[in-house]
Amino acid sequence: MHNVYMITVQALLGRPQLHIQSLWCPNPLAKLRWVATSEQINPATFLEGNELLLTTSAGNPEGEGGWLEYAQRLVTGGITTLGFGLGFSHDTVPPLLVQAARKTGLNLIEVAADQSFVALSQEVARMIEVEATSGKYxxxxxxxxxxxxxxxxxxxxxxxxxxxxxxxxxxxxxxxxxxxxxxxxxxxxxxxxxxxxxxxxxxxxxxxxxxxxxxxxxxxxxxxxxxxxxxxxxxxxxxxxxxxxxxxxxxxxxxxxxxxxxxxxRFAASYQGRLLQRAFTLLLSGELGAAQILTEMAFPDARTLSGRYVPVVVAGEESDLRALTARVERAVIKTMPPPLWRFHADKLEMAIPVAALPLTLSNFSRKEFSALRAGVGQNYPISRFNAGLAGARQALRHTGNTQQVARWEEISRSGLMQVIGRETAAAFSQQFLRPLRGETDLLELLEQYVATKGNRQQMANTLGLHRNTVAKRLEKLQSKLGINLAEAGAQASAWVALQGREP
The missing domain is CATH 3.30.450.40 (GAF domain)
Known part of the structure; x- marks a missing residue:
């Protein structure tokens, strides 16, 4: 790090008593640490950088290429600003130097003939001292x-x-x-x-x-x-x-x-964490009063447990889960009832006030939490919070590479197949229907049984078969599958198996 006080070129140009003016200043906020004077053609060798370099001749380079090389050497050496003094070697700043400054980005200042370099150096020193004193205060x-x-x-x-x-x-x-x-x-x-x-x-x-x-x-x-x-x-x-x-x-x-x-x-967090986890467990047991006492011990200034809470179950690395709890805690306990959480079966289970849910879920769009997955349950009054936790756990099963957050409310509204999950249904279908592999007529019969709710006459009419033939085939079908289709559970299993077949 730099450890000296500096002033800007802009601040120096704001001193009209110095009789200096900018001819080309693309970097007015460039820092100046000191003033150096040199008439050498390559002065950067003897400088540290960030000096205001004063000259009356610049070593008198030859031709356009010479002036350009001079400016390039300064910029390469860390010199951002050149002050050219008039009245000694030149009555005006050489046009070739102005061109070189524009090409290299070097700040170029004209110093009037009646302005001594010593006085200019003294003013820079005074400004730096003022900056240093101000900085200390x-x-x-x-x-x-x-x-x-x-x-x-x-x-x-x-x-x-x-x-x-x-x-x-x-x-x-x-x-x-x-x-x-x-x-x-x-x-x-x-x-x-x-x-x-x-x-x-x-x-x-x-x-x-x-x-x-x-x-x-x-x-x-x-x-x-x-x-x-x-x-x-x-x-x-x-x-x-x-x-x-x-x-x-x-x-x-x-x-x-x-x-x-x-x-x-960290010490407080370990203490608070133990209290919160115990309060969470008491909440699931319906002991709201005891949970409230522990919550007040963890967060004396927080509001009481009240209103509606949303269960959120999160999966991921433990370090990421703990970082998430810290962000949620800082965000919501100021103006809302406090969140509760516990680590259970390698998951983070959270009880989030309804008003804090959008803020909580916004964390999952952050880069550092991109590997986390969350299932969100339906909100319930705090006294019945445990009723929504199962839905949050099920919703977590629907997350994956393409879905970081899943909501049980949306899943359950989409029907039984959405609740079961397409992958689970496909696996069940393969197992359930494996005995019918190659038995096209029996598979077609099972489809009609489910479609007609077991009405044999409708099945016979649709398949173009006699009722007795349908009856014999049903006996064979049930024997192959090892089920009794008259039972409601067997009918439901057959429906799921047929729905879960790959297109």
Whole structure:
């Protein structure tokens, strides 16, 4: 990271007393760390980059190619801005230099003959000192706000929000797998920085030794959030312009506070998790009062268990499921009754307030949760919540590669075959009808039996057979299948088998 204070070319041009003007300035927000003066034809060799280079001759390059090479050497060496002084070697800025600046993107400033380079250097130094002093005050004030935020409930969110507002950036906390724990962007940032944040994370995760990234869209910095010497998360901040040193220092200090807050929240989460799982079990047993007591212990400030709740059963990796519960908890307990959940048979079972369901399901469109699958049951009053859990479990069976979320209400409304599932019905059909393989007449008879509800006269008329022939074939059919078609269960099985045949 850069550790010096800098000013912008734009700020310098805003000083009319300096008698300077822009001839070509494609990058007015370019940072200046100091002023250097040189009449050499290749001064970049002796510079570090980001200096304002002042010259009266530029070494007097020869011809258009010479001036272009001079400008290219500056840009390659990290020099963004050249100030050309008049009155010593040239009365006007050489036109070939202006052309070279336009071709290379070099900022070009004209310095009037009555403006000394020394006075210009002194003004730059003064501006940098003012920026440094201002930065110290800003950092001190922000430190106080961050410490206050760390003492608040939901301290990780509070610290992240205060930091984003203080440094004017998009701030994110990610776990080591890259999943977003929390993020905030200050309202003063009008540019969408989420693509930049995602791109820089991909580059960072490939090389974690590099903690800063710069693109045309902006800058991103990373700070490790460590516990016992190991990275447990990463703090990421993205700006449209390169951050000042005080902003970088604030990022580091916020990382220490977030590390402590995460450690505290993990302890609290383990305690809350045990309470919530027990409350969930009591809820299924119909002991609403006991469940309410445990819920209040987990979330003292949350509303009481009331209204209608929706059962949601989610399948996936445990780390993803736990990350999902954290997002749901942060999102809904502010203004709604609290969610409950438990881990049961390698699944996450959740009780979600009806009003919070859209917000909960919106998480499944996020990239980090793309591998999760969810079954959603029908909503019930909290006192009868357990009545909808079976439907949510069944709905989960209908999810797959092409359907991440399935709703029991939609499945049950679509009829028995939708409830059973096409794959299940096809497998049952193959097994049930296997004894009739090659017996076309018996299969046709079974179809008519189901269609006519066992009316032998209608079957005989449709098939063009005598009633006695139909009776004999029915005996053979039932013997082959090992069933008694007079029984309602056998008739239902036959219907499902016929419906489940592959087209």
């Amino acid at each position: 800003k950092l001190t004030a922000l430190q106080q706000r961050l410490i206050q935020a760390s003492a608040q409930p939901r301290s990780v969110d509070m610290i992240t929000g205060e930091l984003a507002r203080g440094i004017g950036a998009l701030v994110m906390v990610r776990d080591t797998a890259g999943r977003t724990i929390t993020q905030t962007i200050t309202p003063t940032v009008t540019v969408d920085l989420e693509d930049l944040a995602a791109e820089s994370w991909e580059r960072f995760s490939a090389n974690m030794a590099q903690l800063s990234f710069e693109t045309e869209e902006g800058y991103c910095l990373f700070t490790a959030i460590s516990a016992l010497g190991q990275e447990t998360a990463w703090l990421q901040a993205c700006w449209t312009t390169f951050p000042q040193p005080w902003q970088q220092q604030a990022l580091s200090q916020a990382g220490l506070l977030i590390a402590s807050a995460l450690a505290n929240s």
